[in-house]
Amino acid sequence: xxxxxxxxxxQGKQFIPDVTTAQVPGIFRGRPIISTxxxxxxxxxxxxxxxxxxINPIRLDMGRCTFCGECARQFPRKIxxxxxxxxxxxxxxxxxxxxxxxxxxxxxxxxxxxxxRSLFSQSLKLxxxxxxxxxxxxxxxxxxxxxxxxxxRFGIEFVASPRHSDGILVTGPxxxxxxxxxxxxxxxxxxxxxxxxxxxDAISGGIFANSEVLERSVLxxxxxxxxxxxxxxxxxxxxxxxxxxxxxx
Amino acid sequence: MNYVTIIxxxxxxxNDIPEIQYFEFFELNLGLVQDAxxxxxxxxxxxxxxxxxxxxxxxxxxxxxxxxxSSTIVTAQESLLSxxxxxxxxxxxxxxxxxxxxxxxxDHPWLKPVRxxxxxxxxxxxxxNYPFFSIDSEELHEVAVxxxxxxxxxxxHFRFICNGEQILHLEIQLGxxxxxxxxxxxxxxxxxxxxTLAESIAGDTVVGHTTAFSHIWESLVDFNLTRDIAxxxxxxxxxxxxxxxxxxxxxxxxxxxYQLGSSVFxxxxxxxxxxxQEWGGNRLSKGLxxxxxxxxxxxxxxxxxxxEILNIYEPDFLEMNEQMFNLPSVLSRFERTGVVSHEDVLSxxxxxxxxxxxxxxxxxxxxxPYLLYSEIDHKPIVKNHGDVYSRxxxxxxxxxxxxxxIRTMLNNIPHINENSIDLKTPKPNSFAIxxxxxxxxxxxxxxxxxxxxxxxHYKIKDPSFHNWLxxxxxxxxxxxxxxxxxxxxxxxxYAGHDL
Numbered sequence: 001x002x003x004x005x006x007x008x009x010x011q012g013k014q015f016i017p018d019v020t021t022a023q024v025p026g027i028f029r030g031r032p033i034i035s036t037x038x039x040x041x042x043x044x045x046x047x048x049x050x051x052x053x054x055i056n057p058i059r060l061d062m063g064r065c066t067f068c069g070e071c072a073r074q075f076p077r078k079i080x081x082x083x084x085x086x087x088x089x090x091x092x093x094x095x096x097x098x099x100x101x102x103x104x105x106x107x108x109x110x111x112x113x114x115x116x117r118s119l120f121s122q123s124l125k126l127x128x129x130x131x132x133x134x135x136x137x138x139x140x141x142x143x144x145x146x147x148x149x150x151x152x153r154f155g156i157e158f159v160a161s162p163r164h165s166d167g168i169l170v171t172g173p174x175x176x177x178x179x180x181x182x183x184x185x186x187x188x189x190x191x192x193x194x195x196x197x198x199x200x201d202a203i204s205g206g207i208f209a210n211s212e213v214l215e216r217s218v219l220x221x222x223x224x225x226x227x228x229x230x231x232x233x234x235x236x237x238x239x240x241x242x243x244x245x246x247x248x249x
Numbered sequence: 250m251n252y253v254t255i256i257x258x259x260x261x262x263x264n265d266i267p268e269i270q271y272f273e274f275f276e277l278n279l280g281l282v283q284d285a286x287x288x289x290x291x292x293x294x295x296x297x298x299x300x301x302x303x304x305x306x307x308x309x310x311x312x313x314x315x316x317x318x319s320s321t322i323v324t325a326q327e328s329l330l331s332x333x334x335x336x337x338x339x340x341x342x343x344x345x346x347x348x349x350x351x352x353x354x355x356d357h358p359w360l361k362p363v364r365x366x367x368x369x370x371x372x373x374x375x376x377x378n379y380p381f382f383s384i385d386s387e388e389l390h391e392v393a394v395x396x397x398x399x400x401x402x403x404x405x406h407f408r409f410i411c412n413g414e415q416i417l418h419l420e421i422q423l424g425x426x427x428x429x430x431x432x433x434x435x436x437x438x439x440x441x442x443x444x445t446l447a448e449s450i451a452g453d454t455v456v457g458h459t460t461a462f463s464h465i466w467e468s469l470v471d472f473n474l475t476r477d478i479a480x481x482x483x484x485x486x487x488x489x490x491x492x493x494x495x496x497x498x499x500x501x502x503x504x505x506x507y508q509l510g511s512s513v514f515x516x517x518x519x520x521x522x523x524x525x526q527e528w529g530g531n532r533l534s535k536g537l538x539x540x541x542x543x544x545x546x547x548x549x550x551x552x553x554x555x556x557e558i559l560n561i562y563e564p565d566f567l568e569m570n571e572q573m574f575n576l577p578s579v580l581s582r583f584e585r586t587g588v589v590s591h592e593d594v595l596s597x598x599x600x601x602x603x604x605x606x607x608x609x610x611x612x613x614x615x616x617x618p619y620l621l622y623s624e625i626d627h628k629p630i631v632k633n634h635g636d637v638y639s640r641x642x643x644x645x646x647x648x649x650x651x652x653x654x655i656r657t658m659l660n661n662i663p664h665i666n667e668n669s670i671d672l673k674t675p676k677p678n679s680f681a682i683x684x685x686x687x688x689x690x691x692x693x694x695x696x697x698x699x700x701x702x703x704x705x706h707y708k709i710k711d712p713s714f715h716n717w718l719x720x721x722x723x724x725x726x727x728x729x730x731x732x733x734x735x736x737x738x739x740x741x742x743y744a745g746h747d748l
Contacts, residue, residue, distance in 0.1 A: 212429065
């Protein structure tokens with residue numbers, strides 16, 4: 001008993017008091033800013049391993065970006081990654097950053113379904129499904145639940161059964177062998193339900209985007225409610241994404 | 250000589266690998282591993298060409314630090330003698346070859362699908378009609394779990410045959426995570442794309458797999474690894490080991506409902522992964538390791554920061570272990586749970602922790618040293634009971650060992666070379682192999698180039714490929730309620746297996 005208390009005492013205060021304003025340590029590649037400086041556009045486009053950069057005008061799609069930072073490394077005056085981790089949105093287009101723009105990534109409450117805030121802002125139970133994911137987003141989702149990030153303080157939890165959940169959170173590029181189990185799990189959730197894509201692989205297929213082994217047609221008739229970028233998504237990106245999406249007025 | 254002898258991270262001309270008749274190939278490779286604990290198969294794969302299949306077998310010898318490579322050419326029409334009938338260590342490899350190219354085996358004892366790749370030879374085999382082993386008895390029942398499990402975890406299907414609460418048999422069906430990553434290595438032409446792919450093989454072993462890919466690439470382009478790059482990679486590999494082992498200790502505590510251990514180990518992982526972010530900008534080290542480059546040099550400032558972090562981490566880690574390993578309610582769940590005997594790990598041919606838990610000393614850091622491991626004089630941590638307790642103990646002791654290695658290395662930070670990037674194309678008609686001891690165990694990558702120096706084959710083997718069978722054996726005669734803790738104590742990769 002005494003030993004247990006000693007251990008608890010030695011941990012000190014671990015929880016992050018305010019996960020909406022916390023600073024990430026060291027270097028972090030969050031929301032990019034593209035300056036208006038003139039560069040060789042094709043060369044810039046070509047260095048991206050993910051085809052996340054398009055030209056005329058120059059745009060960077062965070063739904064395709066792995067945040068490797070190669071573009072910022074080679075064109076430091078053109079592209080800069082800020083430490084801003086609030087980069088989730090409920091609209092796919094809002095993940096695209098254009099040159100000359102410097103504004104936070106936000107939810108569009110207008111396009112969000114009306115019932116979401118009233119139903120899920122105080123309690124949200126999600127079922128996570130990994131569909132070809134590499135286990136990195138899964139580690140970060142688990143980390144979101146640890147004593148430091150403590151996602152459950154917002155009433156958001158990951159549950160075992162789709163029957164107990166309000167929606168699905170998908171990680172991974174959605175491959176052929178998982179397409180059907182994913183669909184079955186989604187269909188098992190009672191309405192109204194959410195569908196969330198977490199990580200670059202889930203949002204766009206990531207590095208596997210053109211692989212014939214993907215089977216993303218399951219997305220054709222599902223309304224995607226939230227996109228959480230990153231490779232893997234940082235716990236603060238995940239938490240703020242879920243909280244903003246369900247609570248923002 | 251009917252085989253060629255190479256060492257880790259060496260590349261050779263394809264013509265130097267002797268091409269022998271299948272029967273000679275069969276006798277040679279089986280002979281090499283017969284009654285030789287120090288030798289095991291690190292990779293055995295097929296390479297399709299000209300409507301035939303060329304098989305490459307790589308046997309590593311831990312005592313001589315060499316790898317013996319031989320090859321043979323076969324066709325799908327022949328009916329071959331199976332290695333697995335004589336030595337079960339080849340079982341998965343032959344199943345994979347059969348699944349990919351339709352090679353027929355006369356006497357393979359367990360010729361079932363491995364991962365259902367898109368272009369598999371027999372398209373009539375689907376995930377829905379996997380031939381599960383079954384026992385006809387009124388006393389027994391089956392329990393089917395997955396592919397989606399009750400937690401934040403990757404998918405796989407487990408089929409138990411139980412007698413009451415006791416597990417008689419477990420069969421594990423994988424392939425749900427298959428995303429064609431080996432083919433993508435050939436499709437993607439840019440080096441950076443391939444490095445990104447290597448990072449996606451198993452997101453929990455980013456440093457391990459990316460290091461293996463980098464070594465393959467560097468050996469194919471004759472790049473001389475500078476000391477600062479080798480130093481950074483060695484530190485990163487050991488930090489990855491500390492981070493994941495700590496996270497695993499937390500997960501094991503969760504599965505035995507030991508809340509204090511779960512919370513403390515869970516939070517102790519954070520400073521280590523946060524350090525990875527301070528160093529390279531990503532908590533799981535994505536973007537840190539790049540072929541031919543020291544992307545994020547390890548500076549004295551980082552060394553000071555890491556020393557500070559380890560100094561705070563260590564007493565908390567040790568205190569928690571001290572408490573946990575003296576708690577009867579914890580020990581009663583760990584001890585004699587999920588046992589795999591020494592004979593069984595030998596027969597299955599497990600690697601990494603899943604070998605060292607049961608008296609089988611397999612550790613690439615010692616047996617086929619790379620990077621700075623020859624200087625470190627690594628002594629693998631070996632346990633003998635093969636139970637959950639052994640696997641948890643290995644984690645605890647390996648974390649301590651890794652901290653010791655890192656601290657020693659931090660006293661001697663190499664000068665950073667301003668390396669100019671001079672991207673060469675790989676040597677034509679070559680074969681390269683790289684072995685890396687990731688935190689799970691032995692990672693093996695093999696590459697083959699064509700006459701123009703383009704990659705024509707890329708083969709990845711995650712340690713989980715060997716080790717999944719050990720989990721199935723471990724749970725026999727255990728209560729089904731102990732399955733989660735058995736599973737977690739192995740913590741095998743689905744993504745790394747399914748590719």
